[in-house]
Amino acid sequence: MNLFDYTRADTLEAAMGADGAILAGGTNLLDLMKIGVATPSRLVDITRLPMRGIDDHNGGLRIGAMVSNADLARDPRVLARFPAVAEALLSGASPQLRNAASTGGNVMQATRCSYFQDPLSPCNRRQAGSGCSAIGGVTRNHSVLGWTDACIATHPSDLCVALAAFDAVVEIAGPTGRREMPMAEFHPLPDATGVPPALAAGEVITHIRLPDPGGMARHARYVKLRERTSYAFAIVSAAAGVHVMDGRIVAARLALGGVAARPWRAHAAEAGLIGQPPSEDAFAHAAALALQGAAPSGDNAVKIVLAQRIAIRALMQAAAGTPDRMPALPASVFEGDVHG
Ligand SMILES: Cc1cc2nc3c(=O)[nH]c(=O)nc-3n(C[C@H](O)[C@H](O)[C@H](O)COP(=O)(O)OP(=O)(O)OC[C@H]3O[C@@H](n4cnc5c(N)ncnc54)[C@H](O)[C@@H]3O)c2cc1C
Numbered sequence: 001m002n003l004f005d006y007t008r009a010d011t012l013e014a015a016m017g018a019d020g021a022i023l024a025g026g027t028n029l030l031d032l033m034k035i036g037v038a039t040p041s042r043l044v045d046i047t048r049l050p051m052r053g054i055d056d057h058n059g060g061l062r063i064g065a066m067v068s069n070a071d072l073a074r075d076p077r078v079l080a081r082f083p084a085v086a087e088a089l090l091s092g093a094s095p096q097l098r099n100a101a102s103t104g105g106n107v108m109q110a111t112r113c114s115y116f117q118d119p120l121s122p123c124n125r126r127q128a129g130s131g132c133s134a135i136g137g138v139t140r141n142h143s144v145l146g147w148t149d150a151c152i153a154t155h156p157s158d159l160c161v162a163l164a165a166f167d168a169v170v171e172i173a174g175p176t177g178r179r180e181m182p183m184a185e186f187h188p189l190p191d192a193t194g195v196p197p198a199l200a201a202g203e204v205i206t207h208i209r210l211p212d213p214g215g216m217a218r219h220a221r222y223v224k225l226r227e228r229t230s231y232a233f234a235i236v237s238a239a240a241g242v243h244v245m246d247g248r249i250v251a252a253r254l255a256l257g258g259v260a261a262r263p264w265r266a267h268a269a270e271a272g273l274i275g276q277p278p279s280e281d282a283f284a285h286a287a288a289l290a291l292q293g294a295a296p297s298g299d300n301a302v303k304i305v306l307a308q309r310i311a312i313r314a315l316m317q318a319a320a321g322t323p324d325r326m327p328a329l330p331a332s333v334f335e336g337d338v339h340g
């Protein structure tokens with residue numbers, strides 16, 4: 001590990017514009033520093049900033065960037081209004097990690113591309129213009145949507161997929177003022193030379209806002225396909241919400257994980273579901289629309305099929321309704337009251 005300075009920010013202003021890497025839970029950043037992928041000369045610890053609240057906000061929620069993944073998943077309002085967010089969180093990492101990992105850090109976590117994690121391999125995401133070692137390499141975990149020859153890596157977060165599906169907004173503070181971005185657009189897609197950073201220098205995520213889910217609070221699910229039942233990132237995943245009235249879908253949400261450099265919000269699929277009965281046929285059609293334009297970035301064509309299947313399953317489960325008590329997820333302690 002390189003030598004670095006450490007400072008603890010006592011105010012948001014001190015963290016904003018600070019020259020150095022933001023340190024939240026450290027569960028991702030410290031790992032990257034230990035293997036020489038991240039080499040900041042200064043760490044700016046934000047753990048003392050007052051960003052640990054979850055507040056009601058116009059029927060939705062406003063979540064501080066320092067709320068832990070464990071606290072967020074267990075919050076009764078999250079369970080009642082955003083069960084897919086709770087499911088996504090509890091399908092990730094381990095209880096110990098979720099206690100340390102923060103909301104802002106989960107959003108900002110780095111890709112798990114194995115070439116990115118090897119400082120000796122050229123990687124446009126680490127150093128623009130150096131090349132992409134994944135092209136022609138082992139690519140079964142890489143993108144099938146929105147990739148370019150400059151980078152084919154996926155975004156690994158489960159939480160972000162559920163946040164993108166339910167119209168979450170990222171609140172950002174920086175030296176030039178405050179701004180906000182829809183979660184579904186927050187993570188940049190690769191351009192011709194690499195992947196632009198999501199945040200400008202000195203910017204800090206302060207909160208995530210989730211709007212009122214309306215009729216989808218009781219009809220939302222997150223489904224994750226992975227190689228082991230715990231402690232594994234998604235091969236593909238889907239967050240879905242369905243609002244049915246008089247036997248027809250009046251609103252739908254669908255976002256996919258593990259397929260692109262950002263959680264992939266499937267607007268065409270959602271539009272295609274409006275007015276349809278909540279049937280497997282309608283969901284299969286929507287899933288095909290969600291993967292329109294998908295192409296393998298190597299030997300990962302199977303992801304296109306898997307993503308469609310996981311989308312259908314998530315939509316079916318959402319339409320069936322969120323159970324009053326969520327079943328425990330494999331190898332997680334998730335069993336919570338959804339409706340208080
Ligand atoms: C073994 C293992 C398994 C895992 N499995 C999963 C999984 O299945 N699903 C999943 O979604 N995640 C998984 N994770 C990732 C884990 O969720 C992240 O490491 C964690 O959420 C990062 O949060 P943190 O607070 O520790 O961030 P840190 O490590 O402190 O920071 C991560 C990055 O975010 C930046 N950052 C942090 N907070 C802010 C902020 N407020 N504003 C701006 N930048 C900020 C940091 O500068 C850094 O670049 C796993 C991690 C490990 C180690």
Ligand code: SF4
Binds near residue numbers: 131135
């Ligand atoms: S896929 Fe992206 S992150 Fe992976 S080596 Fe290529 S440029 Fe780097």
